[in-house]
Amino acid sequence: MTEVSRRVFLGGLTAAGAVAGSSGFLLGAGSDSAQATQTRYSIYGEKQVGITTPAQNHLYLLAFDLADITRSEVKDLLKRWTITASALMAGTLNDVPQNYEAPPRDTGEALLAGGSALTITIGFGPSLFSTAEGDDRFGFASLTPLELRQLPQLARDAIRDEESFGDICLQICGDNSIAVFHAGRNLIREAFGSATLRWSHSGFNGAVPASKALTARNLFGFKDGTANPIGDDDLEENIWISGSSEPPFMNGGSYLAMRKIKMHLDTWDRSPLREQEAIFGRSRDAGAPLSGGHEHSAPDFALASKDGTPLIPKDSHLAIAHSSRHGGKKMLRRGYSYENGLDKVGNIEAGLIFIAYVNSLNVNFIPVLEALAKSDALNEYISHVGTAVFAIPRAPRDEYDFIGSGLFES
Amino acid sequence: MLKTSQRFSISIVIALSSVLVLSSCAKRIESGANVIELESSSSACKTSTDTISAGSITFSITNTSNKVTEVYLFASDKKSIVSEAENIGPSISRDLVFELSEGTYYIQCIPGMKGDGFSTTLEVTPGSASKAGAYQDELDQAAAYYKEFVINQATLLLQETKKFATLYSSGKEAAARALYPHARMYWERIEPVAESFGDLDPILDLREADLEEGQSWTGWHLIEKDLWAPTKGYQALTKKERTAASNMLVEKTSELLTRVKSLEYKPFQMSNGAKELLDEVATGKVTGEEEIWSGTDLYDFQANIEGAEKVYELLKSVVAKKDPALSKKLERGFANVYSLLDAQRSGTAFTHYSQLSQKEILEMAAAVDALAEPLSHLTSVVVG
Known part of the structure; x- marks a missing residue:
């Protein structure tokens, strides 16, 4: 079980605190499934899990719209979600006496799944604070996080409303697909009557165990996330909000930007490798910048061929998005691939659920998004079809606290 | 539309410097x-x-x-x-x-x-290879003919664009609507070349969906929307705006013609261009996104295929010798796509995109994929 203990260790390093073992499982997890990952994280602490937590293999991203409920009903929902999420992550949802005449508290499909390194991360969309018409629906308007507004409309955006926006999001990640689904399902149950599901995106990312600290690949075959911030200083500087003029519940929080990006696999798969590498600015297999070196070598944008053309083309994804072109500002990418049946002309509807965490949307994220929309060579092969932003509040402190309690302290 | 312009220019820059595949x-x-x-x-x-x-x-x-x-x-x-x-x-x-x-x-x-x-x-x-450079003369000849073809199409494009601009700016809307899809076919046959001019392409062919916040809109699709105006919430262009849009269209198309006269092509650029034409069909025309107001996507579709077929015809003698199986696949692929298009054509008029059934759209998309797949191997065969 060296794999498991290493994961716990990594988790403990980066997350608010990992809880090892299968405490609370009715059946010994070892006898249920030798394969199950036993890593468990706790929802309580200072910062929410699921952000700097090593990326698990599966994603279930849910966005809800709140029903026409009262402020105190919102509070109740957040409390229920916190308790259920905590139980799901700890694996204790089924640990309650079961009335034989009542529907089971736990829907049961994940009883063999072990801890699955489950994380549940909760975020608040702009419309929770005030509607598009400026209506302060729950009395939270004065607490709106400073940069929380929808992303600007960009060239070539093909945004579908039904896959975008939302009042509250739940990002559920784990190493086991049924455990992730199970968590989503039980959290949706918890919301009946208070909130309706607006959209859901399922993602996968399985090629690389999180513990190996390797970069996952997107469906075009290229590595995605090579330039993520690494190390506490980098994370503090780019991802976590601290000591700012943001409302207090954002201290230790972050912002989540989501883009659902459809990737045109059919045309991409017909393009020569030469073109594919020129578009990304990296070699495909090794992930090295075309200026040479290895995956994590710094790109040399000045290095040119004899005729003066840069080896990393100016309109390549790397040249446009690299942090050195954006004042050293970085984002933490935590994307997952998706597959969603067929599109209207019979091709695979597939792509990337792009998720980035930043402490400033205006500084770390939007300028990069705009620069890419303007001139990224990749644009020909992708369409942005979904968009959303959420403010990620600090984690609940302990069992007496709940997510977003800061909204009710004014 | 802007989409392929960067790609075509990249492949020119990079591939010019290397003959290897x-x-x-x-x-x-x-x-x-x-x-x-x-x-x-x-x-x-x-x-x-x-x-x-x-x-x-x-x-x-x-x-x-x-x-x-x-x-x-x-x-x-x-x-x-x-x-x-x-x-x-x-x-x-x-x-x-x-x-x-x-x-x-x-x-x-x-x-x-x-x-x-x-x-x-x-x-x-000794082995099975033909002599290196054996096909060079044929390829050079093909490139020279392709240049003639592009100039010819651009000349006709300018001629028809002028007619169209006059009809539109003088308020002869029905005649302008009738000419619109036919005039655009000259553009669509040479689309990857036209799009390689990253400054002209967005001025001439940008779709409304491709606009970013605050960007001004010009070109064919602005006029398209004005001629096939949505019934609700659309403010028709004024006479002055119409004249300005028409003048811009003619002026920039004229510049396009001037520029293509000095362009030279390598065989790999022709074959990559043919593949890009199929990409255009797959992502823009089969989906009905290109001509959202006029519904004339099938004209563009036909012209894109004709442009790709022209490239294949010019390279055919080399391809048939180097990879006869590929030749066969391509010929079958073109024939198949044309037969589906023919079924939607009466004389020179094509079915409106909105009149196509979902089944017909899926058949067309599958036929495009079936042709595009072998076409994507044309460059490696021609240059290898």
Whole structure:
């Protein structure tokens, strides 16, 4: 079980605190499934899990719209979600006496799944604070996080409303697909009557165990996330909000930007490798910048061929998005691939659920998004079809606290 | 639309400097024993073998020097370059595939891209390859004809654009609507060339959906929307705005013609362009996104296919000799797509996109994929 203990260790390093073992499982997890990952994280602490937590293999991203409920009903929902999420992550949802005449508290499909390194991360969309018409629906308007507004409309955006926006999001990640689904399902149950599901995106990312600290690949075959911030200083500087003029519940929080990006696999798969590498600015297999070196070598944008053309083309994804072109500002990418049946002309509807965490949307994220929309060579092969932003509040402190309690302290 | 312009210009810049084909499918297991490992280090140009039999040979190049390197393959006279690979960064590996016939060759590696670098010899023993450069004359001829074709289409485009602009700006809307899809077919046949002018393309062919916040909209699709105006919430262009839009269209199309007159093409640019035309069909026309107001997508579709077919016709004599199976697939593919288009055509008029059934759209998309797949191998066959 060296794999498991290493994961716990990594988790403990980066997350608010990992809880090892299968405490609370009715059946010994070892006898249920030798394969199950036993890593468990706790929802309580200072910062929410699921952000700097090593990326698990599966994603279930849910966005809800709140029903026409009262402020105190919102509070109740957040409390229920916190308790259920905590139980799901700890694996204790089924640990309650079961009335034989009542529907089971736990829907049961994940009883063999072990801890699955489950994380549940909760975020608040702009419309929770005030509607598009400026209506302060729950009395939270004065607490709106400073940069929380929808992303600007960009060239070539093909945004579908039904896959975008939302009042509250739940990002559920784990190493086991049924455990992730199970968590989503039980959290949706918890919301009946208070909130309706607006959209859901399922993602996968399985090629690389999180513990190996390797970069996952997107469906075009290229590595995605090579330039993520690494190390506490980098994370503090780019991802976590601290000591700012943001409302207090954002201290230790972050912002989540989501883009659902459809990737045109059919045309991409017909393009020569030469073109594919020129578009990304990296070699495909090794992930090295075309200026040479290895995956994590710094790109040399000045290095040119004899005729003066840069080896990393100016309109390549790397040249446009690299942090050195954006004042050293970085984002933490935590994307997952998706597959969603067929599109209207019979091709695979597939792509990337792009998720980035930043402490400033205006500084770390939007300028990069705009620069890419303007001139990224990749644009020909992708369409942005979904968009959303959420403010990620600090984690609940302990069992007496709940997510977003800061909204009710004014 | 803007979409392919960057890609076409990249492929021009990069591929002009190298005649070798970089093949993604050239994994060892497929190319059998004909693989040469070539290491360009800071002190040598080293190959895994100095003898190999003629045929399709994969050079698996690794740059172990700390500079950008380039590799040249010279014929026995040590002067004529048979093939070259440039711009390989330090630690980067690249597989290159091409055909070599019997003879003595010299390989030169130049880390730093200056001076003579290092060299080594390669003996190619008798095998199945045709003589290197055997098709060069035919390819050059094809490129010259393609240039004529592009100029011809651009000339007709300008002529029809002027007629269209006059009709539109003088308020003859019905006649302008009738001419619109036909005039645009000249553009669509040479779309990848037209789009290679990154400044002209967005002015002439940008779709409303491609606009960013605050960007002003000009060109064909602005006029399209005005001629097929949505019933709700649309403010028609004023007479003055119409005149301005018409003048811009003519002026920029005229500039396009001037520019294509001085363009030269390489065979790989033609074949890449043909593939891009199919990409255009797959992502814009089959989906009905190109002509959202007029519904004239099938005209563009037809013209894109004709543009790709023209390229194939010009390269056909070479393709038929080098890869007869590919030739057959392409001919079947074109015939299949045309038969579906013919079914939607009466005289020169095509069915409105909105009148197509979902089944017909899916059939067309599948036929486009079936043609685009073999077409994506045209470049490696022509150049390899």
